[in-house]
Amino acid sequence: MARVRGPLPPRVSAPDLPREFETAHGLGPRADLLGTRVASLEGHVDAAHSTLSESVIAEASVDSLDLTGATLADVEIVSLRATELLARDGRWRNVAVDGGRIGTLDLSGAELDSVELRGVRIDYLSLRGATVRDVLVADCVIGTLDLPLATLSRVRFADSRADEVDSDGLRAEHVDLRGLEALSYGRPDSLRGVTLTHRQVELAASDFARAWGIDVQD
Numbered sequence: 275m276a277r278v279r280g281p282l283p284p285r286v287s288a289p290d291l292p293r294e295f296e297t298a299h300g301l302g303p304r305a306d307l308l309g310t311r312v313a314s315l316e317g318h319v320d321a322a323h324s325t326l327s328e329s330v331i332a333e334a335s336v337d338s339l340d341l342t343g344a345t346l347a348d349v350e351i352v353s354l355r356a357t358e359l360l361a362r363d364g365r366w367r368n369v370a371v372d373g374g375r376i377g378t379l380d381l382s383g384a385e386l387d388s389v390e391l392r393g394v395r396i397d398y399l400s401l402r403g404a405t406v407r408d409v410l411v412a413d414c415v416i417g418t419l420d421l422p423l424a425t426l427s428r429v430r431f432a433d434s435r436a437d438e439v440d441s442d443g444l445r446a447e448h449v450d451l452r453g454l455e456a457l458s459y460g461r462p463d464s465l466r467g468v469t470l471t472h473r474q475v476e477l478a479a480s481d482f483a484r485a486w487g488i489d490v491q492d
């Protein structure tokens with residue numbers, strides 16, 4: 275059997291959503307919603323440890339949306355504008371985040387499986403210590419991508435860019451960064467298991483040399 279060359283693509287499924295939804299104008303801690311369209315979110319929203327299934331969060335504009343420890347399954351988040359989205363230690367499966375602007379997206383310690391981020395502008399994206407499988411990041415602009423101690427498998431970036439990537443302690447398998455234009459890598463010596471283009475390696479040569487203790491002078 276021929277060996278597969280190159281990183282395996284993520285297996286991402288669109289959220290399985292019903293044709294009709296109930297409507298909810300708000301979220302609270304430990305909410306349990308099924309087949310619901312959540313609308314009119316604003317201000318500071320505490321939905322920690324909630325369970326959302328086959329639901330949509332549509333065009334919210336919030337200072338803070340707290341989904342710490344929440345479980346999202348077959349959920350679509352559309353055009354979210356948030357100063358911060360806190361989803362530490364959450365579990366996301368078959369989740370699509372489409373469009374919007376997020377200051378801080380904190381997914382530290384979260385478990386992500388079949389997740390797509392598309393067309394989102396994020397100032398700070400933290401996946402510190404997260405377990406990430408089958409994730410696609412497409413057409414996104416990210417300030418800082420924070421990956422320390424994360425475990426990534428079958429993750430692909432497409433037509434996206436980031437100012438800084440911190441990969442300290444990253445464990446990666448089939449991680450395709452060829453579609454990520456990054457200005458700098460904080461710890462390029464932690465990129466074992468990722469795929470880059472020749473051009474990306476050339477542009478990051480100074481970062482690589484510095485990580486390996488090489489003094490480059492003309």
